[in-house]
Amino acid sequence: MLGRWGTASYGGRSVPVIEVAGAHKSYRRRRKPAERALDGLDLMVDGGGVHGFLGPNGSGKTTTIRILLGLVRADSGELRLLGKPVPQALPDVIGHVGALVEAPLFYPNFGGRLNLRLLAETAGISRRRVEECLELVGLRERGDDRFKGYSLGMKQRLGIAAALLKKPQLLILDEPSNGLDPAGIREVRELIQRLGRDGRTTVFLSSHLLAEIEQVCDHVSIMARGRCVATGPVRQVLASRSTGDVRVRVPDQARARAVLVEAGFTLSDDPPEADGGAIRVHGVADPAEITRALTRERLYLTELSPIAADFESAFLELTQAQP
């Protein structure tokens, strides 16, 4: 229940911008069993920074976003955006939420500028803000060209511009790098980081690009089979999946192996060449014990480094684990 995270409040303490508790959603399909998209999803996104939303295809990311934006109805569960229950109070907060979900959706025969103006009129946003956003995404000069004539990257940038029109407190971006060239990807990532640092905007970034999440996000929630299987600061999520292995390098490898085995450590069976001539020690709770054991025998370390899980490994381990 939402209560375990505290009641949403704006009275001087941090309020989650997104709260999801026990959300279930199944899609009925003709002559096929229902497809379970969300299976008791719990998710909390604190205000500020960039929160990554990562998961393999079909894990429920887009369904979660669609439910938060009122496009899809959850079968059960409680959801809040900026402290307000959705979908009931969505009209109260939608003016503070910008979104780009999958492909940008615009009239193909209208120019980019006209498309943005129509949306701006809906929310009473000035034309000056439209120009600012076009400028921000580098489309001001091409603003009068028809949307259908835009490249994939330009369409994506216009979608981001539309999402930014409201100066949102919460910016939901679903695969914003799709179709962008390397320079465009870099620009978008810098923009996301800049927005995340402004202290006002929280960016909720759904992506399948592990590198993007690792590079851009402060926090991450990882989805698998309709549930959130890990959440927290990116480094913390990595650390929690750490193997506890340590790489040890000393001049006299054979003696060092004997000392460590005698001290009770478990060594990898791999030949030293497999790890660049180093010894791999498993399940080390405190690497200082290794230092102590080797120093007692006058064996001096040239390297002692914990082997951290890379993000990809952590992601695969989390998402491929059996329920």
Add this chain to the structure above:
Amino acid sequence: MTDLAAATMTPSPAPDDPPHGSLLRAEVHRFRSRRFIQVVLALALVGYALVITLASATGFGKTTPEQLAAAERNVAEIVEEQNRFREQCLGDANRPVDIPPELVCGPPNTAESFPVEQFLDKVPFVLADNLPDGGIAVAVASAALAFLLGATYVGAEWSSRSMVALLFWEPRRFKVRRVKLGVLIGAAAMLAVFGQALWWGTALVMTRYLGRTGSLPADFYADLLAQQGRSVLLVVFAALLGFGVSNLIRNTGAALGVGFVYFAVVENAIRVVRPRWQEWLLTDNAAALVLTGGHRIFIFGEGFVDEQGAFVESGREVLLTNLHGGLVLGVATAVLVALGVVLFQRRDLH
């Protein structure tokens, strides 16, 4: 403290009231900016001008007294000739005696049997006759146009999925639908009023240069205005029907296809297979709504063979009143639109 920590610990600002926009203004802007709608309306105007020009050049014209006299002489000669043939027929000994002579030789001919206009190269434009008749033609054309506009207005939004994008800005689906319907109703009514006004103006000009006013019944203008009012209603219904079908199918082309199949195939099939249902068909009720005094239809029955072995058609004549036409069209439109609105409220959108 890192930026991130600072940002996380900073209370999120309270969501104050979002800026007040105008969905209605945006929708009107969206509607009138649609290139397809602009092109269709422009083409309709060009088509109207073309038809009027052709009709004026080839069909209507003032008649000189000499031309009229010549035509009347022509009619008198034909009447005399036809009656001579009739007399010959009646006096023919071989004429079947068991069939009434009126059925074999026909009734006596009079000048009324041969309208004098048929014997003139160009007929005068008679305001009393042509203004109401032309108004109905304009209403039918406007209704077809309105069906197309209604279908494309919402169909294009589904095709481009900008309907979904709009919900990121206004998540109250019922409000979105209400505003869109309001814009469409307003646009259809304007189209209908403009069409009728344009035709009225055209008719006055044609009367001035190509014809005469004719004898106007006492309640001519009251009847005309009532007919035009009902025409506006028909055009609005047509626009809503187009909207309703397109909204259910989510595609303009498919909606137009459904419309074509219904009007060209289904209605004709019903007239043949289930003639009793004819009084519920949309086209008959559209005619009933617009025509002054309603629309008479003959509903064919099974028919039978009489004692002499002749096939006798059975059936009944039904008067579909203006009210009947309005109610049938209104209910059909309301059901279709309501179904679309309810589904839009409930459906998951992807």
